[in-house]
Amino acid sequence: MTSATEFKGMAVAPGQQGTFPRRQGVQARARRLGWGLLAPALILLLVMTVLPTIYLVYFAFRHENLLGSGSHFVGFLNFQRVLTDPTVWWDLLSTLQFVVISVSLELGLGLLLALMLNKRLPETNLVTALFILPLGVAPVVSALVFRVLLDPAYGWVDFYLQSWGIIDQPIDFFGDPVWAWVAVIALDVWQWTPFCALILLAGLQGVPAEPKEAAMLDGASNLRLFWHIVLPLLRPFLAIALVLRAIEAFKTFASIFVLTGGGPGNSTEVINLDLYRVALQDFDIGAASALGICFLLVLAVVMQQLLNVLGRNTDILED
């Protein structure tokens, strides 16, 4: 479409003077219509995202006492407090560790599951439905169930491990940092592996038969077939699963809050638990806003990298 500025620069031929104002009128109406159609989305974006973000930045530079007087501007004090707190850095590392390990496991196991479900056996539909079940359970409920299952005094897991002679003493899943992380990651993997599997299953079902048949005629083994034909064609779907799961994993709160509460000690604390504590237990809105902005910046960097991965890998779909 020709823009209004281009019209301004054009020479007007004799006898065409009357058409330009009419065209400009059409252009203006089209612009108004465009803005009118965009307006609901823009207003929603403004109200739900832009204004809260501005509000967040405003609070980050203030000490806000919600329950009394004494709110005032504090400059970068909230940021200084957050950035000089070693536990925040530790919790950020814990968050990254949690995301990397759990998402990697979910992608790996999801791929295995998808390959299994792609066999088109009579039982496939039933098995697929069963595997999807964890997705339908609320994270809080899953965490409560895991909490009971893993309880060293009366949980089933320790009971059966002892009954079968695999361990002598019950494992204190929530009293040992390593086991606590195992429990947290196991819960996340149990809940979200089916999500990855579903995306990858869709990808597998879209892999064309011709290249596979050609490779098989050339004598390629199943492993080579998978490595050189299937996996490259699955890359866009792996990238989509990676990005979606990473975004969700960074947002994880309820399951860790219920399962370990950040313990033992503070070993399973993640940034979201810090945010919850500072904002909704201490009601220190200034510090919570500063922490939120710092986390947002870290996420922006990580997400940009992930989106680059997604962009590179989804080129194949456009081709």
Next chain:
Amino acid sequence: MTIDGSNKAIGRRSAVKAGAAILGGAVAGSAPWSLRHARAASAKPSRLTMLYATSEADSDAIKAALPDFKSIFGMDLVLDTMPYDALQQKAFAELASGSSYYDIMIVDTPWMPALTDKILPITDMILDPSVSNAAQLNLSDFIPKVFFDTAVYKRRQSYLHWPGQQVMDAAAIKKGGFEIYGLPIQANVATLAYRADMFSDAATQKAFQARTGKVLAVPETWDDFTTVAEFFTRPRKRLWGTTMMAGAGDWATDDFKTLLASFGGDGHLVNDQFQPVFDSPQGIQALSYYVDLIAKKRVTPPGTTSASWDTAATAFGSGLAAMSINYHSETLNPMVKGSIAYGMVPKKVQYGPHFGTWMLSVNSYSKNKEWAYQAIEWFTSKPVQVKALATQLHPTRRSVYDVAMQDAGLTQRFANFYEVLGKSLEVGVGRPRLTNYADVDRAVWIAVNDAARQAEKPDVALRKAAMQVKKLLVQAGYKPA
């Protein structure tokens, strides 16, 4: 005087309404409450609203009292109950936003230092005979320690404890620059629950005597406690001596502060001069003793280093332990054949069980402040608390304990629970009054949890926590002496 204590005159419309209400009440003759409290009746609402704790403060007791409330007050009380975290967030959000929705709010003691601008002081209403029913209120009947720790604050210096004698005199409290911010409704204090069936078993007593040379009795000192706990610990039979609450959470701090006070330290953790006082020699001794029980003597069930008050109660209720220190009601699972009795939490040099009490307060934004006050006066009154004993409310009045101890039915149901609860409350130790207590609490529970699972030595863990607490206090604007 208006209800909120300001000096605005009563408007003509209010006066007319009041007159009409008095006349109406006199004619009807059926609502003595309205007659006695005529001015409150002038603005009688159709209902009151109350925000309450679901399980921590026995909401069943309040629910059971609602029909009586309606018949006496002639209005409904809408009760919203929530679990602890949601309740705190709801209460703070309502108060921060100046909402008048809830007339009455239940307040936990750790919240109060931050709320002295938002919760209505009721001292003036208590002192006003046209609003308060002195006979029903009977302020001196409340357990002094409970009353002063829970309800008496200095508005602009909410960190201060009442410095005078613990005599419940509203005028003296007002004169001393303090205010009363509510009336205590549920007093939770650490008690020692034990399996009475095991302790009274003749064979067990004989075995204990043979092994220790002592008579099996409810332990009164920590040394006795260790001996008894070790005796009962038989992991192969899935029985341990006692539960503890060493998991990451407020409960670990509560366990520690009970021990700290009983070892001769200051169970408040931080004194009124904003100095951490828990990394003292007594604190190190107390925490070392705690760690020994859990990690070396192993007299607690598996999972103790991740246990909360809830899971500890479940473990005891499931028959996994012979004793349990907790501040909520304990019950045995019906599958476990046995009975429970209670004792004071043991001492080293003195008793110092942790306690924390819930109070009913009036929202300063309520449009029905006088009615809300009269409602909380009624809900915390002796007759209502006596009725609530049936649902095992933890009363806040001495006279209610007297009733409970003389009631054979209650003794049969709850054994000596009320006797021990009452005694424990008289010597309980509360929390420091800090607006950022949640942070201080967290620093301490991390230290206790780290020590209990032997990730840190007790002295190192406490020293680190004390340094952290100092930093937190400065961050919160306190100036340590």
